[in-house]
Amino acid sequence: MTQATHAANRAAADGELRVEKISKRFGGLKVFDDINLTLAPGDILGVIGPNGAGKTTLINIICGKLAPTHGRIFLGGEEVTAKPFHSLSRMGVVRSFQQTNTFRTATVRENLARAVRFSGGSADVWRRLDELLARFGLAERQDEQSDKLPYGQQKMLGLLLAYSTSPKVLLLDEPAAGLEGRERTRVDDFVQHARADLGCSVLIVEHDMDLIRRLCPRIIVLDAGRSLAEGPPAEVLSRRDVIDAYVGAIDEEDA
Amino acid sequence: MERTAPRVGKPGPGEIASVVVLALAFAVPFISESPLVYSITNQILIAITAAFSVYIMLRMDLLTFAVPSFMAIGGYTVALAALKGGVTDTLLLAALAFSVPALVALPLGALVLRLRGVYFVLVTFVLTEIVQLLLFETPGLTGGSNGLVGMPATTLFGLSLADNRAVLFVAAGLALAAALITAGVTSYFRQHFAAIEENEVLAQSLGLVVWRYKVLGFVVAAGLAGLAGFSLVNMLLTAHPTSFSPISSVNYIGYTIIGGRSSMLGPIVGSTLLVWATNIFAIRGEYSQGLFGVLIIVVVLLARGGLLGAVRSLLLWVQTVRARASGTAPTSSPTVAPKSSPTTRVAP
Amino acid sequence: MEGFVAAGLIGVSLGAQYALLALGFTLIFGILGVVNFAHGGFYVLGGYVAYAAVHHLGAPYPVAVIAAALVTAATGYAFELFLVERRIDDHLATLMLTLGLYLVMSTGVLVVFGPESPQFAFPITGTLRGWGLYVPIANLIVLLVCLLAIGAVYALMYRTDFGRALRALADDRQVATAQGLRPRLLFPLAFALATGLAGLTGALVTPILSLAPHLGDPVLATSFLIVILGGLGSIGGATTAAFIVGMVEAYSSVYLGGSKGALVLFVLVLVILVVRPSGLFGREVRGA
Numbered sequence: 001m002t003q004a005t006h007a008a009n010r011a012a013a014d015g016e017l018r019v020e021k022i023s024k025r026f027g028g029l030k031v032f033d034d035i036n037l038t039l040a041p042g043d044i045l046g047v048i049g050p051n052g053a054g055k056t057t058l059i060n061i062i063c064g065k066l067a068p069t070h071g072r073i074f075l076g077g078e079e080v081t082a083k084p085f086h087s088l089s090r091m092g093v094v095r096s097f098q099q100t101n102t103f104r105t106a107t108v109r110e111n112l113a114r115a116v117r118f119s120g121g122s123a124d125v126w127r128r129l130d131e132l133l134a135r136f137g138l139a140e141r142q143d144e145q146s147d148k149l150p151y152g153q154q155k156m157l158g159l160l161l162a163y164s165t166s167p168k169v170l171l172l173d174e175p176a177a178g179l180e181g182r183e184r185t186r187v188d189d190f191v192q193h194a195r196a197d198l199g200c201s202v203l204i205v206e207h208d209m210d211l212i213r214r215l216c217p218r219i220i221v222l223d224a225g226r227s228l229a230e231g232p233p234a235e236v237l238s239r240r241d242v243i244d245a246y247v248g249a250i251d252e253e254d255a
Numbered sequence: 256m257e258r259t260a261p262r263v264g265k266p267g268p269g270e271i272a273s274v275v276v277l278a279l280a281f282a283v284p285f286i287s288e289s290p291l292v293y294s295i296t297n298q299i300l301i302a303i304t305a306a307f308s309v310y311i312m313l314r315m316d317l318l319t320f321a322v323p324s325f326m327a328i329g330g331y332t333v334a335l336a337a338l339k340g341g342v343t344d345t346l347l348l349a350a351l352a353f354s355v356p357a358l359v360a361l362p363l364g365a366l367v368l369r370l371r372g373v374y375f376v377l378v379t380f381v382l383t384e385i386v387q388l389l390l391f392e393t394p395g396l397t398g399g400s401n402g403l404v405g406m407p408a409t410t411l412f413g414l415s416l417a418d419n420r421a422v423l424f425v426a427a428g429l430a431l432a433a434a435l436i437t438a439g440v441t442s443y444f445r446q447h448f449a450a451i452e453e454n455e456v457l458a459q460s461l462g463l464v465v466w467r468y469k470v471l472g473f474v475v476a477a478g479l480a481g482l483a484g485f486s487l488v489n490m491l492l493t494a495h496p497t498s499f500s501p502i503s504s505v506n507y508i509g510y511t512i513i514g515g516r517s518s519m520l521g522p523i524v525g526s527t528l529l530v531w532a533t534n535i536f537a538i539r540g541e542y543s544q545g546l547f548g549v550l551i552i553v554v555v556l557l558a559r560g561g562l563l564g565a566v567r568s569l570l571l572w573v574q575t576v577r578a579r580a581s582g583t584a585p586t587s588s589p590t591v592a593p594k595s596s597p598t599t600r601v602a603p
Numbered sequence: 604m605e606g607f608v609a610a611g612l613i614g615v616s617l618g619a620q621y622a623l624l625a626l627g628f629t630l631i632f633g634i635l636g637v638v639n640f641a642h643g644g645f646y647v648l649g650g651y652v653a654y655a656a657v658h659h660l661g662a663p664y665p666v667a668v669i670a671a672a673l674v675t676a677a678t679g680y681a682f683e684l685f686l687v688e689r690r691i692d693d694h695l696a697t698l699m700l701t702l703g704l705y706l707v708m709s710t711g712v713l714v715v716f717g718p719e720s721p722q723f724a725f726p727i728t729g730t731l732r733g734w735g736l737y738v739p740i741a742n743l744i745v746l747l748v749c750l751l752a753i754g755a756v757y758a759l760m761y762r763t764d765f766g767r768a769l770r771a772l773a774d775d776r777q778v779a780t781a782q783g784l785r786p787r788l789l790f791p792l793a794f795a796l797a798t799g800l801a802g803l804t805g806a807l808v809t810p811i812l813s814l815a816p817h818l819g820d821p822v823l824a825t826s827f828l829i830v831i832l833g834g835l836g837s838i839g840g841a842t843t844a845a846f847i848v849g850m851v852e853a854y855s856s857v858y859l860g861g862s863k864g865a866l867v868l869f870v871l872v873l874v875i876l877v878v879r880p881s882g883l884f885g886r887e888v889r890g891a
Contacts, residue, residue: 063460065456065459065460085459085460086459086460086462086464086465089459089460089461089462090462094460094462095460097457101454101456101457102454102457103449103450103453103454103457104453104454105453106449106453110446114446114461115461117446118447118450118458118461118462118463119462120462161457161461162460162461164461165461165462316695318695318698318699366873366876366877367876369880370876370880371835372694373632373638373698373835374831374835374876374880376638377638377827377830377831378831380823380824380827381824381827381828381831381869381872384820384821384824384869385869388866388869389866392866501824502820505702505706508702512699542710542713542714544706544709544710545707545709545710545711545713545714546710547703547706548702548703548704548705548706548707548708548710549703549706549707550703551699551700551702551703551706552686552700552703552707555690555696555699555703556686556689556690556700
């Protein structure tokens, strides 16, 4: 192998997220069993499934907010299973939240400043952030209190907060939930920018099938406590068992 | 209220005002000779010092009941140092009064502050009971139910600080030191504390090692309480368990909450008013707690920013009314209407 | 040997009393997310209501006990409905509200009844003798009533729809609300149940031990200890920990004397916090 390939391999290994045989129980309730997935830098993986299938729990476990009952998680080859929430964040595994989640009484700019500071980021993140702020129409509203922003922009701010930490792995929990039609393409825009700027991988939990089809070359279906299917969306979404599991849920997406 | 980008580490108007107010306390011995005034002022200064301890934890949305226990540790350390160790230098005693409780708080905080906030409250409450028990059960060290009596007067650069005026100076000095420390810590870590208070989960998700800041706050709070303990023991020249009863934690909490938890001036205002009121109206200790209870309920339900917040809202309202009356368009100040405003939580 | 068994009986008796208190406290925390600082106050209030019913109204003791439980339950209901409910999502605010209530209650009791312990004695005196043991009948009765009450609480929580609804709310309020449960209706009831238990315990125990306005503090501290040990929000944990604490307290007061027992307990709890922060049965508490 050449030098270049070695370097590429090392770079790939550095940001690779591997989730091995993860299972989660809450007391007597089993959420899921034997979930496996791998994310190489630059990958985009969609995670879909009916409500209650454990998609948010999966994110909670990968980002360190919850401990898995069984199984292991590796980042760049190093095991990170027992590490706390803030450690995983610092190591580059960062998530967004399903509900709008910002520092409500702080301004947009203060919010981002905190994100940069808490993640130990340097000032040049701001260059890229200013670009994104302009792109998403937040530049004029930088000094507004974040909970005065319209819903859609609060959600974008949430995404930008995660971005500000310069993550290696971005876990997006229903980024388009509650957004109107044309706002949804902003999520596409954001994901593409994140990949291009940061070289990160992205895991998207979503109900919006169009968005999933547009963005994700690969998806996983969670249902009844297990990974039901994995593969390209066109293929997976036409499978009988996936459609059966998902009946009713697909109608939700046109909110 | 300005909405500019966060000014890192610089003290805000509330902090500066607090330090100034306490510096003014040094003037009291020159204005009055009345023992009553001295006594009330001394009590107020001790209360303020202890209330700062509660205040610092409240900046992170944590309520500590441990103030009397750290006051006891500080106070007894000073008494022992003076009686058994012959140490009387005020500065040295102050250093001891701060550092010994702080050192105790460090492992305890590291243990408890990684858990949910509610555990912290429970543990600090139980801690104060434990310390009270220990004070009674170790007579060899603490004098048990007799306490440690006959403390010598403190000295400063060789000068004995025995008379009432000098004791008041010491109390003012300790309160000022506490204010400077509080101002320093809350200014420097303003963004961190605010983030933790407002949205701890988000802060963690962005990489903030939240528990470290909580422990830092707890250690400093313990030190501040230790200073208050020194001040109390110095006023009484005795270290006695009843000065540090578990239920007295409610007083210090009351001063801070009722005065206003969003600014350093809050504990000052709360302590001054409540200590003065309970003295002037000769309300005995047990009954004053009922009053505190009512006030706390009122503050929680109606006036989140305490007295200070209410005054501020009132002034804002007056300002708006005046502006409208004089025909000028109200300034598009981003501060929202008072009462239900979340701005009462933002530090000035 | 008799001393050992006697201490054990005291331990069980204490454990049952503590269990009633801790159950109430942990229910309020588990279901509403509220730390009820006034819990000790309801215990004291129960004692005083029973005392007043017996000595000022001439009611028979059992009626007085029931009256005490009802009064404390009603007070708790009103308090939750009109005050706590308005800040239910803010943990610190609800804690401060209950703290305020505790202060008002303690002072109220002090103003009405004075600082001295009233003469409030258990109506049945005498001891049972057997196998070299002396067991005061009063303690036996209280133990039985407490055990019955604990059983009733378990039956309520695990065998009735009401109990199931409460536990669903405790597990996941969002999901439970989405499924149609109404916190606004259920929360005051849950609170009332807990405070009623505290009042019941007060009415039963204070004639045997003592009654005074400030007794709320140690009761509160003990409740805190027990729920930390057993795990906040866990019913089984609260019960188990209550009996452990009762036993430790009984044995250490017999064999160690004085307040050393309390110290032993506190050290025990600290150790538990190090080794297993969520307590014996608690849920994950990974916070900061």
